[in-house]
Structure formats: structure tokens, C-alpha cells
Amino acid sequence: MLHIINFAHGAALMVALYGVFFLHQKAGLDPYLSLPVMVPAMFVAGYALYRFVVAKASHGKDENILLVTLGVAIVLENVALTLWKSDTRTIETGYTFTTVAIGPAMIALPKLVAFAGAAIVAALLLAMMRGTDLGRAIRACAKERQGARLVGIDVEHVFAMSFGIGLACLGAAACFLLPAYYVNPQVGNGFVLIAFTIVVLGGMGSFAGALLGGLLVGVVESIGGLYLGESLGQIGIFLIFIAVLLFRPQGLFGARA
Amino acid sequence: MRQLAAIAAFAVAVALLPGLTGSGVVLNIAIMTLYAALLGQAWNILAGFGGQFSFGHAVFFGTGAYAAAVLQARFGWNAWATLPAALALGAAVGAFIGTLSFRYGLRGSYFALVTLAFAEVFRILANNVQFTGAGVGLMVKLQPGAAHFQFADKAGYLHVILAFVVVGLLVSWWLKHSRYGAWLQAVRDNEDSAAALGVNVFAVKLQAIMLSGALTAAAGVFYVQYFQYIDPSLAYGPAVSVEALLGPIIGGLGTIWGPILGATVLHLLGEATRGLVSSLPGVNLVVYGALLVLMIMFLPRGIIGLVK
Amino acid sequence: MIEAVSLSKRFGGLAAVQDVSLLVHPGTITALIGPNGAGKTTLFHLLSGFLAPDSGKVILEGRDITGLSPHVICRLGMTRTFQIVQPFAAQTVRENIAVGSHLHHRGRREAIAAAEEVARRVGLHAQLDKPASSLTIAGRKRLELARALATGPRLLLLDEVLAGLNPQEINEVLPVVRGIRDAGVTVLLIEHVMQAVMNLCEHVWVLSNGRLIAEGAPREIAAHPQVIEAYLGHGTAERLLRAAHA
Numbered sequence: 148m149l150h151i152i153n154f155a156h157g158a159a160l161m162v163a164l165y166g167v168f169f170l171h172q173k174a175g176l177d178p179y180l181s182l183p184v185m186v187p188a189m190f191v192a193g194y195a196l197y198r199f200v201v202a203k204a205s206h207g208k209d210e211n212i213l214l215v216t217l218g219v220a221i222v223l224e225n226v227a228l229t230l231w232k233s234d235t236r237t238i239e240t241g242y243t244f245t246t247v248a249i250g251p252a253m254i255a256l257p258k259l260v261a262f263a264g265a266a267i268v269a270a271l272l273l274a275m276m277r278g279t280d281l282g283r284a285i286r287a288c289a290k291e292r293q294g295a296r297l298v299g300i301d302v303e304h305v306f307a308m309s310f311g312i313g314l315a316c317l318g319a320a321a322c323f324l325l326p327a328y329y330v331n332p333q334v335g336n337g338f339v340l341i342a343f344t345i346v347v348l349g350g351m352g353s354f355a356g357a358l359l360g361g362l363l364v365g366v367v368e369s370i371g372g373l374y375l376g377e378s379l380g381q382i383g384i385f386l387i388f389i390a391v392l393l394f395r396p397q398g399l400f401g402a403r404a
Numbered sequence: 405m406r407q408l409a410a411i412a413a414f415a416v417a418v419a420l421l422p423g424l425t426g427s428g429v430v431l432n433i434a435i436m437t438l439y440a441a442l443l444g445q446a447w448n449i450l451a452g453f454g455g456q457f458s459f460g461h462a463v464f465f466g467t468g469a470y471a472a473a474v475l476q477a478r479f480g481w482n483a484w485a486t487l488p489a490a491l492a493l494g495a496a497v498g499a500f501i502g503t504l505s506f507r508y509g510l511r512g513s514y515f516a517l518v519t520l521a522f523a524e525v526f527r528i529l530a531n532n533v534q535f536t537g538a539g540v541g542l543m544v545k546l547q548p549g550a551a552h553f554q555f556a557d558k559a560g561y562l563h564v565i566l567a568f569v570v571v572g573l574l575v576s577w578w579l580k581h582s583r584y585g586a587w588l589q590a591v592r593d594n595e596d597s598a599a600a601l602g603v604n605v606f607a608v609k610l611q612a613i614m615l616s617g618a619l620t621a622a623a624g625v626f627y628v629q630y631f632q633y634i635d636p637s638l639a640y641g642p643a644v645s646v647e648a649l650l651g652p653i654i655g656g657l658g659t660i661w662g663p664i665l666g667a668t669v670l671h672l673l674g675e676a677t678r679g680l681v682s683s684l685p686g687v688n689l690v691v692y693g694a695l696l697v698l699m700i701m702f703l704p705r706g707i708i709g710l711v712k
Numbered sequence: 713m714i715e716a717v718s719l720s721k722r723f724g725g726l727a728a729v730q731d732v733s734l735l736v737h738p739g740t741i742t743a744l745i746g747p748n749g750a751g752k753t754t755l756f757h758l759l760s761g762f763l764a765p766d767s768g769k770v771i772l773e774g775r776d777i778t779g780l781s782p783h784v785i786c787r788l789g790m791t792r793t794f795q796i797v798q799p800f801a802a803q804t805v806r807e808n809i810a811v812g813s814h815l816h817h818r819g820r821r822e823a824i825a826a827a828e829e830v831a832r833r834v835g836l837h838a839q840l841d842k843p844a845s846s847l848t849i850a851g852r853k854r855l856e857l858a859r860a861l862a863t864g865p866r867l868l869l870l871d872e873v874l875a876g877l878n879p880q881e882i883n884e885v886l887p888v889v890r891g892i893r894d895a896g897v898t899v900l901l902i903e904h905v906m907q908a909v910m911n912l913c914e915h916v917w918v919l920s921n922g923r924l925i926a927e928g929a930p931r932e933i934a935a936h937p938q939v940i941e942a943y944l945g946h947g948t949a950e951r952l953l954r955a956a957h958a
Contacts (some may be wrong), residue, residue, distance in 0.1 A: 149406045152513045152517070200577060200701065203701050204697065206700075208512075209513045210512055210513060210516065211700050212513070213457070213459070213513045214457070214653065214696065215696070215697050215700045216694075217646070217696070218694070218697035218700070219460075220693070221690075221692060221693030221696065222690050222693035222697065224503055225687070225689040225693065226686075226690055228685055228689075229687050232685070233685070278478060290508060314493075316467040320672035334685075336642075340521065357559045367638035378528065378531055378532060379529075379531075379532040380538075381528055382529070385521045385522075385524045385528070385569050388517075389504075389522065389525070392514055393504055393505070393518070393520075394508065394519050
């Protein structure tokens with residue numbers, strides 16, 4: 148949205164997944180009930196990360212943001228590795244193996260909940276961007292940073308808020324994801340480029356674009372996997388990513404700047 | 405001239421190191437530091453002098469490594485003979501990525517992301533193509549002897565990697581004292597101004613990525629000879645891309661000595677932390693990552709920036 | 713020297729430059745004036761190759777250079793400066809100017825020597841070792857001029873080289889520009905400082921809303937009814953006249 152490319156997104160997701168894991172393990176909290184803990188915690192972490200690290204490191208160049216978030220990702224990933232070793236961990240809940248029949252398809256309940264959860268988060272975000280002062284301020288900063296500053300918007304605060312919201316979403320994602328997924332120190336890596344691809348595909352800063360981009364990436368991944376096999380199948384996503392950056396950097400659905 | 409004398413002094417001092425210590429551990433640290441310095445020097449050409457930050461230098465490293473490994477293991481080439489082929493391939497991959505990226509005007513973080521994606525594409529390809537040994541990787545035959553780029557003791561490897569690093573130093577020196585270097589740095593600082601002064605911005609950037617790619621490929625060739633093994637993650641994984649950028653950023657971007665200084669500081673720190681808490685995996689990488697963050701926050705010009 | 717033949721450029725719905733034809737004679741200082749948003753800088757972009765025109769041609773010394781890249785045009789003998797100065801901030805004044813002089817000097821030593829010579833011409837020789845980022849606005853304007861001169865152009869396009877300078881600084885730069893012309897370099901400049909236009913120029917072209925509305929000697933332009941009524945306003949016309957008599 149604000150052209151902040153956060154390399155630490157994957158690592159932050161990993162941290163959130165560990166958070167959910169340990170809440171379940173140590174406090175016996177159900178992953179879905181961890182939401183009210185994880186979302187605010189991740190929001191605060193994101194806000195602080197921007198305010199105290201990213202903002203101080205950018206020196207006005209976006210490469211520096213990329214580098215500093217890369218550094219943060221390396222630190223988080225290896226702290227996790229140091230503390231919790233490279234073991235892959237999963238949790239088991241009463242509903243892990245429950246399936247639901249929708250028409251002819253049998254779908255695992257956790258996946259269904261994850262899907263619904265993602266839809267609700269997306270709807271909330273959209274409503275926030277459209278309907279609140281903060282949402283308008285974020286869009287204003289995205290369009291015209293200098294102008295936003297001139298009309299009295301605290302640009303740094305808006306950036307930090309959106310960074311926090313981004314991480315809060317990861318907190319929510321971790322709660323929905325863990326029952327159907329796993330966690331290890333490297334778990335976030337797979338998501339970083341895919342997230343970039345989705346955003347670039349949809350057009351930076353376009354909300355509907357990101358949703359459509361997500362859908363498209365899912366389809367490409369499945370089709371690629373089907374025809375090229377599991378490992379070679381991922382190549383499609385990266386090729387699309389490169390092609391979009393080169394030929395349509397405004398995204399498939401964005402307007403030409 | 406003073407710089408050239410310093411380069412000569414550096415070369416002599418490091419070359420004499422095996423005479424001072426026979427310790428394999430010490431020499432191994434020196435070799436790995438020089439190897440990281442070489443990666444950093446190559447990255448520094450494009451990013452430090454040219455302003456184009458790559459996050460996927462593994463694409464050149466892996467290409468050089470696989471060129472050497474495949475030509476040796478599959479076609480029975482002499483290891484030395486693979487070196488020019490690997491350099492040429494590294495430059496060719498650079499020309500390919502550079503032509504696409506610079507023709508379509510990719511800058512800043514977009515260029516960084518595209519290089520990263522290319523490295524991933526190459527990794528997936530290497531994982532799935534038979535002649536690279538796919539996921540299993542490739543072993544290079546054990547053929548001791550300097551004629552085969554294999555040495556009984558570490559001193560031989562040290563001298564080879566030192567020679568590469570000295571070439572890297574000379575290239576950096578040349579960039580500071582030549583027309584091409586002046587143009588490249590002008591492009592880094594302001595492309596429009598450079599173009600108005602008669603600089604062919606596209607060609608200058610393209611030459612920089614080719615030069616950088618070739619030098620990175622040399623590091624790949626060395627890696628294969630030293631470890632006699634390569635696989636897709638070692639070749640094209642993000643670790644090499646990160647290692648390439650750490651040294652110059654910590655030492656000083658766009659300087660002759662920055663990559664070597666940065667690599668030395670990193671490796672000494674890494675060894676120190678490993679020595680202190682040897683049982684914990686990843687702890688030296690925590691230090692690297694934290695150092696990267698702190699340098700960009702407080703010393704964007706690197707350690708050398710402190711001196712100047 | 714340079715000729716624009718019915719140049720047009722649109723940005724979406726905005727016709728930035730419409731059917732502009734103009735001619736600059738060798739050895740002159742010619743001005744391009746007009747209100748903000750008239751299309752002057754766009755016209756410079758078209759002439760110097762930073763933008764390709766939608767239609768029309770640019771002829772430099774009898775040669776069609778339409779659509780050529782800026783660096784090719786620079787090698788053919790025409791270069792430009794930017795309204796918003798763009799120094800190579802990380803480098804010294806000497807290194808900045810040497811980028812320009814390298815165009816005709818391959819060797820580092822010759823390029824540096826040529827750069828120092830140019831610095832003397834524009835009055836920057838005392839600041840050769842300073843980083844470009846430490847210069848004042850006036851210093852940066854001179855640096856912009858010096859870099860362009862160092863490429864050895866026969867035609868120089870100056871985009872508001874006096875903007876942001878105080879009257880004393882303007883008076884210091886005027887003889888530099890005249891000296892450039894006297895050394896055989898043709899100059900085309902965009903300028904808002906009318907005193908400078910009146911003092912320096914042999915010929916003036918007036919651009920308004922993307923079209924040329926008048927041309928002539930500075931005094932004629934100052935008295936041109938269309939320019940006065942439609943564009944400059946009465947107060948400006950009087951000031952122009954006063955400046956012309958000064």
C-alpha cells in the first residue's frame with residue numbers, strides 16, 4: 148500500500164505461529180481463542196518495529212527499508228532457530244481431523260475456518276480503508292506523501308500504524324493457519340515471495356487487486372503443480388512475478404500511473 | 405598509487421600467512437573470509453558503485469558453481485578450464501537479467517525483488533533438471549594436484565582465493581580511477597544528469613551487472629573446488645545473496661576496501677560468538693542480522709565512513 | 713543551430729506542447745519565456761531527448777535528432793541543465809565536473825585537468841574538493857553549468873539557471889553565461905528573471921499554454937501587445953521596458 152516492502156513479513160508470521168503454538172502448549176489456549184491476544188500483540192510489535200527501527204534506518208531510500216527488514220528477518224529466524232531448534236511442530240486439537248461436506252467435496256474444518264477467517268479479515272481491512280479516518284490517511288500517504296504532510300497528517304504515525312496493521316493481520320493469519328499447518332523457524336520464507344507476488348500482481352496498493360492476485364497465484368500454483376510436479380510447479384509463480392514487474396509494474400488490475 | 409601499494413602490501417601479507425601458522429582452523433577462517441570478501445566485492449561493483457541493489461546474487465554464484473561442476477563431472481573438463489567458461493556464463497546471466505530489468509526501467513526495491521525471483525527460478529530449475537544432478541547435487545571427482553585446482557593443504561586454496569580477491573581489489577581501484585568508473589558512479593547518483601552529460605545509462609548499468617556477475621561466478625567456481633560438492637540450495641539459495649551484501653554494507657559501500665573490511669569483521673565476530681556459545685545453532689547469524697540492522701540505522705556509510 | 717519543427721506532446725488530456733516551431737541561430741543567446749505551466753521545460757525535454765515528441769521534428773545543425781537518446785544528443789554537441797539541480801551528491805565538485813569532461817577525455821588525468829579548467833571559467837575553482845552536497849544553491853547552479861560545459865557542447869540549454877539566486881548572485885552569473893557565448897557556444901535558456909533576459913538575449917520566444925505566441929528582440933517582446941495583454945500583464949511590461957533602458 149505504502150510501497151514499504153517488508154522483508155520481515157515471513158519471519159513475523161513465523162514468530163506469530165510460534166506465539167499461537169506456545170499459547171496452546173503452555174496455556175492450553177485454543178488457536179482460535181488466541182486471536183484477542185495475538186492480534187493486538189502483533190500490532191504493537193509492528194508499530195514499534197516501524198517507529199524504532201525501520202523509520203530510523205530508511206534515510207529516504209527504499210533499498211534501505213528492504214535491507215533493514217531483511218536484517219530483522221535474519222535475526223528473528225535465527226533467534227527462533229537458537230531457542231526452538233529447527234524441529235517442525237504441529238498442534239492437535241479436537242477438530243484437526245474433522246471434515247465438512249460441502250456438496251460433493253470433503254473439506255477439512257480447519258481449512259474452512261481459515262478461509263472464512265481470511266475473508267473476514269479482508270472485509271474488515273477493506274471497511275477500515277474505506278470508512279475510517281486512518282484508512283483515508285493511509286490512502287492519502289500512499290498517493291502523495293508530501294501533500295499528506297502539508298495538510299497536517301502525521302505521516303510517520305500513519306506509516307507505523309499501517310505497519311502495525313500489517314503485522315496484526317499476520318497475528319490473525321497465524322491463529323487461523325496453525326491448526327491446518329505447522330511451524331518451524333523457516334516457515335515464513337515460503338510466504339515472503341508469494342506475498343510479494345500477490346501484491347505486485349494485483350497492483351501495489353490495490354485491495355481488490357490483492358485478493359484477485361491471491362486467487363490467481365493459488366490457481367497457478369495448483370495448475371503448475373498438476374502439470375509440472377510439486378517442486379517445478381512453483382516456478383510459474385516466480386515467472387509471473389518477474390513478468391509483471393517488468394511489463395506491468397502497476398499490476399494486472401491497477402491503472403497506469 | 406598509494407592504493408595500489410596498499411593492495412600489493414595486502415597481497416604479500418596474506419600470502420605469507422601460511423608461513424606463520426600451520427593451523428588448518430586459522431587458514432580455513434582466512435579462506436572463508438576472503439571468499440566472502442570476493443562475493444562482497446562483486447556485489448559492491450553493482451550496488452556500491454552502480455547503485456543497483458541486488459538481492460539475488462546467488463543467481464551468478466550458482467551459475468558459476470554449476471558451470472564448473474557440470475563441466476568437470478559430466479564433460480571431464482579440467483577444473484582450471486572451467487573458470488573462463490564460468491566467468492562468461494556469469495556475465496551472460498548478468499546480461500540477460502540486466503537487459504530485461506534495465507530496459508524496462510526497474511529501480512530500487514523492484515530491481516532487488518526481480519533479482520531475488522531470478523535466483524529462485526534458477527534454484528527450482530537446478531532442482532529439477534537432470535544434468536545438474538537435480539536435488540541430489542553434484543560431486544566433483546577427487547583429483548589432488550594444483551593442475552586440477554585441488555590442493556593437499558589449505559595454503560594452496562588460500563593463495564588461489566587471494567588471487568581472486570586481489571583481482572577484485574584491482575577492479576575496484578580501476579572503478580575509482582577510470583572513465584567507466586566515473587560514469588558508473590554518476591549513474592548511481594543521478595541517472596538523468598548522467599544521461600544529459602553523454603553517459604549511456606543503460607550500457608553502463610549492463611556492463612556493471614555483467615562484470616559483477618562474472619566475478620561472482622568466480623566465487624562459485626572456487627566454492628566447488630574447495631568443497632567438491634554443490635546442490636541447488638547451496639548454489640541458488642538466499643544465503644549466498646545475503647552473504648554478498650553483508651560485507652560491503654558493513655565495511656563501506658562503493659569503496660575499495662569496504663567488502664574486505666566487512667567480511668573480516670563479520671567472520672571474526674561469527675567465530676567469536678560461535679566460540680562463546682558453540683552449542684546454539686544460528687547464533688552467529690543473529691549477530692550478522694543485528695549488525696546489518698544497526699549499520700543501516702547508525703552507520704549507513706559503513707565502518708570506512710567512520711574513518712573518513 | 714537548432715530548429716524545432718511543429719513539435720507536439722500530450723500527457724493524457726493535457727496538450728503540453730502544441731505545434732511549436734522555433735529556430736535558434738548559432739552564436740546567440742536566445743531566451744524561452746512564458747508563465748508557469750506554459751510548456752517550457754517540456755519543450756526542453758523534447759529538444760534534448762528526455763521525451764520523444766508525439767509529432768514534429770528536432771533538427772540540430774541540419775541533422776534530424778528526433779527520438780535520439782539524451783546521451784547520443786549530448787555527443788552530437790548539445791547538452792542541458794536541469795531546473796531542479798541534480799548534482800552527484802556523493803562526489804566532490806571536481807569529480808562531478810569530470811563526469812562531463814570524460815565525454816571527450818578517456819584518461820582520468822586529462823579529464824580532471826579539463827574539469828579544473830572549466831571550474832575556473834564558472835568560478836568554482838576554490839571549491840573543487842568540496843562534496844557537491846555541501847554547496848549552496850548558487851554553487852550548485854554553477855556546478856550544473858560547469859558539468860554541462862565540460863562536455864564541450866556547441867549548444868547549451870539552460871533551464872532556469874538563475875532561479876533561486878539573490879540579485880548579487882545573479883549579477884555574478886550573468887557574465888559567466890555571456891562568456892560561454894563569447895567562447896562560441898550557442899545558448900538557449902528558459903528564464904523568469906526578466907532583467908537577465910533583457911540583458912543577455914538577442915532573441916526571445918514566448919510560450920503560453922503550450923503554444924508560441926510571440927518572438928522577437930527583447931524590446932519588441934516587451935512592447936508586443938499580445939504578450940502584454942494576453943500574458944504578461946501591464947505591470948510586467950513596464951518593468952521590462954525599464955529593464956531594457958537600464
